[in-house]
Amino acid sequence: MNAWSSAGRGVARRPVLAFMLISLGIGFVTAAIPPIVDSEILPFGLPLHGVFMSLGAGLAAFLVTAALSGRAGVATSHAAVCAGEFRCAGT
Amino acid sequence: VRWYLIALLSVPVGATLISLVIYGPQALATPSGGWPRALAKVVAVFVVQLVLFQLAEEIGFTGFLQHHRQDRYHPMKLTLYVALLWAVWHVPDHFAEEGWGVEALISAPVVFAIGFVSLFFARALFVWFYNRTGFSVLLVAIFHASFDAAISQLSYDVVPGSNTARFLIFSGVVVVFATAVIIATKGQLGRAKEAVETQAGVSDLDM
Numbered sequence: 452m453n454a455w456s457s458a459g460r461g462v463a464r465r466p467v468l469a470f471m472l473i474s475l476g477i478g479f480v481t482a483a484i485p486p487i488v489d490s491e492i493l494p495f496g497l498p499l500h501g502v503f504m505s506l507g508a509g510l511a512a513f514l515v516t517a518a519l520s521g522r523a524g525v526a527t528s529h530a531a532v533c534a535g536e537f538r539c540a541g542t
Numbered sequence: 543v544r545w546y547l548i549a550l551l552s553v554p555v556g557a558t559l560i561s562l563v564i565y566g567p568q569a570l571a572t573p574s575g576g577w578p579r580a581l582a583k584v585v586a587v588f589v590v591q592l593v594l595f596q597l598a599e600e601i602g603f604t605g606f607l608q609h610h611r612q613d614r615y616h617p618m619k620l621t622l623y624v625a626l627l628w629a630v631w632h633v634p635d636h637f638a639e640e641g642w643g644v645e646a647l648i649s650a651p652v653v654f655a656i657g658f659v660s661l662f663f664a665r666a667l668f669v670w671f672y673n674r675t676g677f678s679v680l681l682v683a684i685f686h687a688s689f690d691a692a693i694s695q696l697s698y699d700v701v702p703g704s705n706t707a708r709f710l711i712f713s714g715v716v717v718v719f720a721t722a723v724i725i726a727t728k729g730q731l732g733r734a735k736e737a738v739e740t741q742a743g744v745s746d747l748d749m
Contacts, residue, residue, distance in 0.1 A: 467607065471627055474602060478634035488638045495587050495695070497594070500638045505595045508602030508631065516606065 462518035469518070470511045477507030545675050549685035554584070554692040556715040558700045564711070565702055573699040580699045588691035596683040596690070603628055604672055605679040608665075617669055617731035618724070625665040629658040660713050663720035664689070666731060670723045673732030689716065 462469040481487050481503035490499040517525045561569040573580045608624045615623060636653050640646035668682045675681045689712070697708040723731065 466610065467627070470602070470607060471630065475631055475634070478631060479637075482634035482638035483642065493594070494590060495583070497587075497590060498635075498638065501635065502594045504631075504634060505597075505599040505602075509598030512602040512606035 459518045462515055466515050466519055470515045473511035473514060474504075474508040477510070478504040481507070545671070545678075545681055546684065549671065549681050550688050552685075552719060553689045553712065553715050554696050556719065557692060557697070557712045560711050560715065561700045568702050569700050571702070580696075584691055584695045584699075587695045588687050591690050592683060592687035596687040597680075600668075600679050600683040600686060603631070604668060604682045608669065608672065609677065612669075612733070616729070617673070617733045618666075618729045621662060621666045621669050621731065624669075625658060625662040628665060629654055629661050632657055632661070660716070663713075663717045666720040666724055667716065669733075670727065670731040 478500075481500045484500075487500050487503065488498075493499055493502070513525060558569065603624060607627065608620065611623060612620055614620075633650065633654060636650055637646055640649070664686075667685065671682050671685055672678065693708065693712040697712055701708045701711055703711075
């Protein structure tokens with residue numbers, strides 16, 4: 452619990468650094484796993500590691516938002532809401 | 543609807559027009575399988591790109607990073623800041639494609655520098671789209687997916703030249719478009735001038 456709360460405080464103090472470390476970490480890890488890099492599971496020759504990288508960026512945003520403003524913050528997160536809307540009034 | 547059309551069509555239409563100017567009617571020579579099949583493939587790639595790649599990526603880089611820093615920085619500085627971190631985030635791509643050898647390590651800074659320049663212009667357009675559409679991550683993701691689908695599929699149909707020519711023409715559209723937007727908005731990129739003025743002097747050293 453203490454480790455979680457101190458990690459949360461660290462993320463809250465340096466949200467951009469935390470976002471980059473999480474998203475870049477996921478990117479480097481997936482780029483170093485041959486079965487992921489060599490996978491041809493996606494159509495049109497699209498790279499599977501790119502999916503993991505992109506999901507990593509989304510996940511990093513989600514985690515940092517959670518650390519910054521808790522569950523309520525995630526629920527009303529600008530990014531989550533506005534990913535599905537043309538215009539996000541009141542943001 | 544206007545913004546959806548701009549996000550969807552500006553790069554493919556702009557690049558096709560530039561290719562027509564450079565290569566003449568040869569640019570619109572019927573691809574093998576015909577135009578309906580070629581265009582259907584571009585649309586399919588666009589949908590897959592948008593769902594699997596760009597939505598999550600732009601939730602991170604536009605909806606989180608750009609949004610959380612937009613009240614702190616002037617739009618041009620914001621563009622530079624997000625583009626720099628975005629270019630860093632793309633570095634694993636280079637190693638995934640080129641491997642982890644010494645050659646890939648040596649070429650990484652050059653690839654990063656080229657990537658940063660092109661991502662800076664793309665980000666300027668993303669900031670403009672974001673501000674002008676009332677902070678829509680979806681519109682930014684659509685524009686991003688449109689560019690990626692166009693350069694990875696459509697470029698082979700409308701640019702009868704080398705890979706370098708394809709990259710230069712499609713990236714050139716983004717550079718010209720972004721430069722025009724930067725000049726036309728005097729660097730505000732769709733942000734209200736009062737909002738920009740109140741940001742001046744705010745500390746930005748909390749990364």
